[in-house]
Amino acid sequence: MKRYRLAVIPGDGIGQEVIPAGLEVLQAVAARDGGFMLETETLDWGSDYYRQHGVMMPADGLERLRNFDAIYFGSVGDPAIPDHVTLWGLRLAICQSFDQYANVRPARLLPGIEGPLRKGKLDCVIVRENSEGEYAGQGGRSHRGLPEEVATEVSIFTRRGVERIMRFAFELAMTRRRHLTVVTKSNAQRHGMVMWDEIAREVAGDYPDVKLRFELVDAMTTTFVLKPETIDVVVATNLHADILSDLASALSGSMGIGPTANLDPEGRFPSMFEPIHGSAFDIMGKGIANPLGSFWTASMLLEHLGEQAAAQTLMRAIEEVTASAGPKTPDLGGQAGTADVTEAVLAAVAAG
Numbered sequence: 636m637k638r639y640r641l642a643v644i645p646g647d648g649i650g651q652e653v654i655p656a657g658l659e660v661l662q663a664v665a666a667r668d669g670g671f672m673l674e675t676e677t678l679d680w681g682s683d684y685y686r687q688h689g690v691m692m693p694a695d696g697l698e699r700l701r702n703f704d705a706i707y708f709g710s711v712g713d714p715a716i717p718d719h720v721t722l723w724g725l726r727l728a729i730c731q732s733f734d735q736y737a738n739v740r741p742a743r744l745l746p747g748i749e750g751p752l753r754k755g756k757l758d759c760v761i762v763r764e765n766s767e768g769e770y771a772g773q774g775g776r777s778h779r780g781l782p783e784e785v786a787t788e789v790s791i792f793t794r795r796g797v798e799r800i801m802r803f804a805f806e807l808a809m810t811r812r813r814h815l816t817v818v819t820k821s822n823a824q825r826h827g828m829v830m831w832d833e834i835a836r837e838v839a840g841d842y843p844d845v846k847l848r849f850e851l852v853d854a855m856t857t858t859f860v861l862k863p864e865t866i867d868v869v870v871a872t873n874l875h876a877d878i879l880s881d882l883a884s885a886l887s888g889s890m891g892i893g894p895t896a897n898l899d900p901e902g903r904f905p906s907m908f909e910p911i912h913g914s915a916f917d918i919m920g921k922g923i924a925n926p927l928g929s930f931w932t933a934s935m936l937l938e939h940l941g942e943q944a945a946a947q948t949l950m951r952a953i954e955e956v957t958a959s960a961g962p963k964t965p966d967l968g969g970q971a972g973t974a975d976v977t978e979a980v981l982a983a984v985a986a987g
Contacts (some may be wrong), residue, residue: 639747639940642703642905645679646725647927648914649924656977657707657929660687661948663984664937668945673889676703682713682721691724697732701773705936706907712914723772726909730765732770733904735897736796737803738763738876739935740911742883742893745927746958748768748967750888757863763876764800765897767791770873788874792827794834800840803900804883808845814867815849818855818875826898831872852879859883884911889966891925895930896939906934922972925964927953930980 643663645654660674665673678699680692693699693710700706711726712718729735742752743758749759773789801817808815817835820829832849839847850858852875858866859882871879884893893911910928918924930953937946956962956979962970964976 639671639704639941640702641673641674641675641936642700642706642721642837643675644680644706644708644725645676646708646709646711646914647683647713647721648916648919649912650681650711650914652919652922652924652973653910653926653929654707656926657933658971659932659977660930660952660980660984661937663981664933664945664949667948667984667987668942670941671942671943672767673947675707680725681711682716684715684986685713685721685724690955691721691764692728697729700729700733700905702857702954703905705905705940707936708907709907710909710912710914712916714916727770727772729907730897732898733907734766734901735904735906736764736766736800736900737898737900738765739756739896740876740880740883740893741935742880742887744887745892746954748892748957749887750886752860752863752886755861755863756881757859757866759863759866759874759883760811760868761976762800762804762868762870762878763880764796764809764870764872765792766873768798768873769875782952790824790827792830794830797831797834797966798838799900800870802833802841805838805842805845806883808841808868811868813844814846814848815865816850816855818850818852818869818879819872820852821849822851828872832909855879855907859886863888880911889925890928891964891966892927892931894928894935896935898939906939908932908939921963922974925966926973927957927979928974948987952980954978955983 645651667691711721740761769790771791776785776786778784820832826948890912897907910932934946961979962971962975
């Protein structure tokens with residue numbers, strides 16, 4: 636029997652509620668499938684760890700994570716700690732150190748869920764360049780506290796980085812409706828963004844069956860709202876795709892539904908899987924966090940491990956629950972709690 640080692644980092648806020656629920660569902664799917672086992676280790680890294688130790692994770696944290704097959708991550712962020720401390724101290728430290736350069740965020744209306752759009756069908760995947768761009772961490776502050784204080788934030792785009800994310804997006808488009816939208820702001824940002832467009836055209840020559848479209852990021856926001864049915868696969872920079880994927884998740888009915896995979900497609904390091912919703916401290920501890928995002932993320936994790944049948948079993952269970960008159964958390968207009976939705980999905984998994 637195959638065994639997979641899974642590092643579990645619930646992190647902050649509702650991550651500590653939905654990740655345990657996701658683990659329960661993952662173990663149920665593994666038990667039902669019978670062909671593999673999940674060995675999990677939960678790591679208490681995050682803002683609470685920071686309060687005790689002054690860092691978000693221990694000095695040997697990355698070395699410890701290298702030994703796992705995948706990472707199941709909850710969220711990061713705490714109102715009492717500056718966001719740049721929590722994000723760079725944990726999530727970005729993992730993503731960048733492990734070169735998880737492909738951030739993949741599917742967005743679609745699940746059966747039985749009504750989104751805020753009155754027309755159009757949303758079913759797309761946003762591919763976010765996850766290692767450089769606007770979140771490369773380049774720049775600095777000078778003359779602090781003086782009238783001439785200056786801060787620079789430098790976006791970094793490399794030919795290697797852009798080409799590999801383009802190829803990843805084209806390959807993904809080949810498995811779907813063969814339509815790829817490249818999103819930039821190349822009319823105003825005439826260096827890095829123009830290079831994005833140029834490299835996209837170069838790579839497109841290797842994928843003649845994929846229809847290629849270019850769209851500016853501001854125009855793309857209106858396309859998501861007015862013509863969502865025209866969107867298949869979207870590829871964009873770290874910042875632009877970050878924003879667009881939150882919009883897409885909201886248009887899917889709730890931020891609590893959206894899944895994310897942070898992938899090292901070459902398999903040199905473990906990839907990391909996290910729901911999109913963040914720490915959501917406003918509902919922490921109330922037992923009403925929507926666990927569907929963590930379940931969908933778990934399905935992506937299983938697919939990444941090569942357990943296709945188990946991943947499909949879990950997605951079917953999720954869709955059976957949303958399609959029925961089953962429990963819905965408040966973000967979806969219901970009154971159910973996290974535990975209610977978890978029990979319903981577990982029952983659907985057991986029923987097969």
